[in-house]
Amino acid sequence: MPVTGPETMTDTLRTPLYDLHTALGAKMTPFAGYDMPLQYDGIMAEHKHTREAAGLFDVSHMGQAHYTGEEAALEKLITADLSALAHGEQKYTLLLNEQGGIRDDLMVSRPFGDDGLFLVVNAATKADDFAHIAKNTSGKGELRVIGDRALIALQGPQAADVFSALVPDAAKLVFMQCRVFTLDGTEIWVSRSGYTGEDGFEISLPADRAAEITQKILDDERVKPVGLGARDSLRLEAGLCLYGHDMNEETTPVEAVLMWAVAKPRRERLDFPGAARVMQMLADKPARKRVGFTMTGAPAREGAEIVKDGQTIGVVTSGGFGPSVGGPVGMAYIDTEFGAPGTEIEILLRGKARPAQVTKMPFVEQRYYRGE
């Protein structure tokens, strides 16, 4: 079935919140075809504010879609057990290629009062993802790309207090639950989830009401707008993968240490893409795996080589300064024999070997709300 929706990438695109960003003084940057806010007050301040109070993110560049029809056709492409996905629940899942390589990571949810599924995929991969899903479910299901809704995230320990002042019942959601609410007569789709390691919400709202509702949330003095810079440092400290960096089509869920996202019944049935190869790799242990690392001094960045006794044993896939950790943190793919937390390694920075240590992730405590 053909993909429908405004998915033609030509010039730099703007989200429905573009004017709000510029009015707030954001420094803008091109990202995945969009002109996005990199920062407002500064990455460090925005990062810390999110961990201490609440940060508001525009993630409207991400791909939203609605799927209806035969769910088995969609399920074949991903790693979730859709039959176990109840109304009002959301799952993190993976879109795999036939070799078990990761095409993308995504959220799938089953909204109440809806006969379909709501998908949220990465911005840089959305055109490919939607074409792939549409092609492989053709004649069995329909994928409708949602181009008229914005997506924002409100994250941080005060997010629930802030948001429940506007939408009281939102506080009843627990991590990875979703509901449709009405705010000022506008239908908003809310899930208790995010990409920071903090409690919070992701909120899909009509594009033509997005600026007004976002401004209303920002009117709460506990909330500050946060750009992509701090979004990256927050997710890195939380140990969350960034697609295209910490996993890609060449990495399997075993190597990426994301087997928790492959539902048990799917493993047993061996019916996810590349299942035979992936389960064999799980049994044999992969040659390399994703790990976290910490170090002192200059942060190792993506692409830095990891060595041990003069041999290359891995590569950094994400790295930077962790403002809440107070030092450099990163993720790397490393030969599995060196993957145990505590292992001393060296990372080449500008030709010099710097000591680093394999470190268990997350680097900061995840503070998801799982109920009283």
Place this chain on the structure above:
Amino acid sequence: MSVKYTKDHEWVKIDGDTATVGITSYAAEQLGDVVFVELPDVGKTFDQGDEMAVVESVKAASEVYAPVSGEVVAVNDGLEGEPQKVNESPDSDGWFVKLKLGDTSQLDSLMDDAAYQAHIS
């Protein structure tokens, strides 16, 4: 004491045959929050344009080049514990190194304040 600038946004304050080097407030602003500065060892010599130091912000690493040739006679050890000084006072407490000048004629190739302001505007 005169101040000169490079097109790569380093400033140089000249006092006799000593040149104090830092990065401009414009550069510090562009870099964002500085989290680490890698400084050279005292005694090391650089030719004009050599990579002399590295400044790491939350987002990226940037090289700092020697605005003039010379030998490092002092480095700002205070940046080790307080790299944020580069953002707070790039023109003073956030200095990087002091160089003993080799060829003073190299100063002529640098910009004065008016030329630098025009360069960044």
